[in-house]
Amino acid sequence: MSAEAPEAVEAEQAEERAGWAAVLRYVLARGWRGIRVVAAVVRPLGWVLLVAAVALWVLGIAFGWVEVRAIAAILTATLVLCAGFLFGRTSYDVELDLTRTRVVVGERAVGALRLANTGSRAILPSRIVLPVGSGRGVFGIPQLAPEESIEELFAIPTQRRAVLPVGPVSIVRGDPLGLYERIDRRDEPVDLYVHPRTVRLDGQSIGFVRDLEGMETRDLARDDIAFHALSEYQPGDDLRHVHWRSTARTGTLMMRTYEQTRRSHFVIGLSTATADYASPEEFETAISAGGSLGLRAIRDAFHVDVRTPAGPLRAGTGRQLLDSLSGVEHSRARAGRVADLAGAVAAAAPLASVVVLLCGSTADPADLRDAASRLPLGARTLIVVAAADADTGRRRIGETDVLTLATVDDLPRALRKVLG
Structure with missing residues (x-):
């Protein structure tokens, strides 16, 4: 018994120390979380005044300066009074409504933000922040009485093709001096698809591949x-x-x-390599041309595949095609230029009926010949070159037609040259 007693006492002490350590960790974690919550509501100006107030209190007490202590007291009172604006309800019912979640580049996306006070007490004035991509819109909301609602209309200009997350809506409460700010995020973000501009091609524009019974081999x-x-x-x-x-x-x-x-299988290969394009405008022209051809092929009941060096895009319907093209971006990788893309298309769709490759003006004739030689045998092939400063034209590399476009508006005329 005497030999086991010290071991039992030591085990009990170790268990007690472990319990206190767990309590200490819990207190520290809660304290750190509280500090982070408090720190999150203090704006830069608030930190400046807080540091200044502490410094003035220390100096005033250390050296007995009454005037300094008076200034410190004023700053402290200001900080305390402004903190009172953080308290209060901000329980709006928030509804974000985009009239259209899909627009063409250059159009405005119109929407509405509806807020309602469903409580039994008034809600003090606040600000509403609506993030749109990398920017944001700010709305000033007046005091809302119980059961009162307000609607704010907004328009989002679209300058470039993209997929823009709109939201989540943030309710901001703060003081008049801008010392504190409390943010309460509501609602879920909505994706706004900014589609590339396309041109409508008539029923005969891709008639050289239209055959309801398939293409002969x-x-x-x-x-x-x-x-x-x-x-x-x-x-x-x-x-x-x-x-x-x-x-x-x-x-x-x-x-x-x-x-x-x-089966009529229409494959579009879109080069995304920066090295294949002389400018971003050429890249947009290539995407618009690919979207125009894909939409016409889908209307003509072709099975359409769209491929980039990063992999296939969804193109089962016209909407899926344009949604996918909205998010396509440049790639700076060395691999994936037009010739590499042609090889990837041939490997993925060896029985394709029609293959269209799209690239920019920096793809030289040697690159195009290499790409044409890698395309699937037996398929009708077309290479579309977006060249901002060139005239619309047509030439042939072996069995492949090569079209040069300055803008997507030239596509119908260029296709008529192929058919002619």
Whole structure:
């Protein structure tokens, strides 16, 4: 017993120390959290006055300066009085309503911010902050009586293609001197899609790839849609495709053979490499051209794929296509230029019916030849070069048409040259 008693006492003391350590950690954590909450509401001017008040109190007491202590007392009273503006209810019911969550670059997105006081007491004046992308709008809200509501209308100008988060709405309470500020975030942010500008292409603009039965290939098959020629019967052939007239004339069982067809698969490859474009305007022209071609292909019931060096984009519908293009950005990676993109497209869609590559004017003829040589065999291929200072034109590299566009408005005319 005497040997076990010291060990039991030591274990009890260790447990007690662990308990006190846990209590100390809890107190410190709560204290630090409280300090952070208090520090978050103090504005820079408030910190200046707070430090000045403490310094003046120390000097006034240390040297017995009555005037300094009086100034310190005034600053302290100001800090205390202004802190009173932080207290009070800000329990608005907030509703953010964007009339349209999708606009074309250059248009204004119009919305409304509705606030209602559903409580039984008045809410003091406050400010409402509405973040929009990297900017923000500020609204002054007057005092609201119980059951009173207010609506603030706003318009968001769009200068460039982007996906802009609008919100969350923040309710700001502060004092008249700007010493303190309390922020209460409400509601959820809403994404505003700023679509690229597109041009409408008529039904014949991509008529060179329109074929409801698919596009013919040079691969022969015993059973398909596009008739090619006659051949002698081979074991296993489907007797439904016997050409009886030729069989009767030759005395040999003759079978129809067909060219294999494939589903109309429209693939758009968009280079995002900074090195492929001379300016941001060329990049926007390429995106607008890709969006215009994709929308026309979707209307014509093609299966549309859009690919960038970073991977595929959603393009199942016109809205998905434009939403995806709204968020496309430049890439500064060395890999991923137009020739690399052509190889990636060929690997991902080897049976594509039509492939369109889009790039800028800094892709030289050697880059374009390399890209054209990597495109899927048997596909109809087109390269669109956005060149801000060039005239609209057309040339060919092997079996590939190359169009040069100064702006997306030139696209319909350039496509007519291909069809002509």
